[in-house]
Amino acid sequence: MQTYATFHDLKGKSVFITGGGSGIGAALTEGFLAQGAKVAFVQRSDATDFAADMGDKYGRRPLFIPCDITDIDALKSAMAQSAEAHGDISILVNNAANDQRHSLExxxxADWEKSLNINLRPHYFTAQTVAPAMKRMGEGAIINFSSASYLMGNAGFSSYVAAKAGITGLTRALARELGAHNIRVNALVPGWVLTQKQLDKWATEEGLKEHLEKQCLKEHLVEQDIVDATLFLASKTSRMMTSQALVVDGGVVMTG
Incomplete structure (x- = not known):
């Protein structure tokens, strides 16, 4: 993992990440560990080996809690375990998602509700769960992962696109509601990040070439690009940023 910057204020912070055991989520877990944070994450699939590897590498094993994030009671229980192990959660990263392709027809x-129960509903209830402790601490950072797919109006997974648009609305509402308590809520909006899942399932030579032509920067995004932006939003380096949607996509879409 390449470290371009050290965010000293993240050292010792209690961080909770959804979907933190694979893909971008695994990179996020490692990125916070590299900054000296205490990390807990939930993942539906087994991430025991990944957690052990991270413990060997950084001398601090992340707390892996098996959990299906569509089960809100289980998710809240996992967050309680995180707080018990590492102290009150001061940084929440809502990363987990499923961009399964589908047609309108x-x-x-049931499919629609399942998609939103993965891609939007957890963001609300994780924020609800951490808010009381963040209010007591007088600070907190919540980072909700959206996607540039909704800004591009991409077809082929409309339920996911709708959820990701909803996340930016939720982010702005929560930022307004929680701002008086010095709790910052921002959305991170990645472009097409070439994780192994993307390469295995949907990336074709033609599709990659076509997408790169849309980018201002002619290099495909990798997990590290998203990690660095997340660390910035979690750190007090961005202390006066809230209610924002930070796009990291190589320059495909424009906000503002």
Whole structure:
């Protein structure tokens, strides 16, 4: 892992990450560990080996809690375990998502609800869960992962795109509600990050070439690009940033 900057105020912080055991989430877990933070994460699939590897590498093993984030009671229980192990959560990263492709015709009500229960609902209830402790501490940072797919109006996974648009709205509402308590809430909006999942499932030579032509910067995004932006939003380096949607996509879309 390349470290471009050290955010000294993240050392010792209690961090909770959803989906922190694979893909971008695993890179986030490692990124916070490299800054000296205490990290707990939930993941539906087994991440025991990953947690052990991180412990060997950094001398501090992240707390892996198996959890299906669609089970809100289980998710809240995992957050309580995190707080008990590492102290009150001061940084929340809502990263977990599922960008499964689908057509308009093939989805029924159950499919729609399942998608939103993964891609939007947890963001609300994790924020609800951490807010009391953050208020007591007089500070906190919540980072909600959105996606540039909704700004681009991408087809082929409309439920995911709708959820990601909803996340920016939720972020702005929570930032207004929690700002008086010095709790910052921002959305991070990644472009097409070439994780192993993307390469295995959806990245074709033609698709990669076409997307790169849309970017101002002619280099594909990797996990580290998203980690660095997340660390910035978590740190007091961005202490007066809240209610914002920070796009990291190589210059495909523009906000403002």
């Amino acid at each position: 093939e989805y029924d009500v």
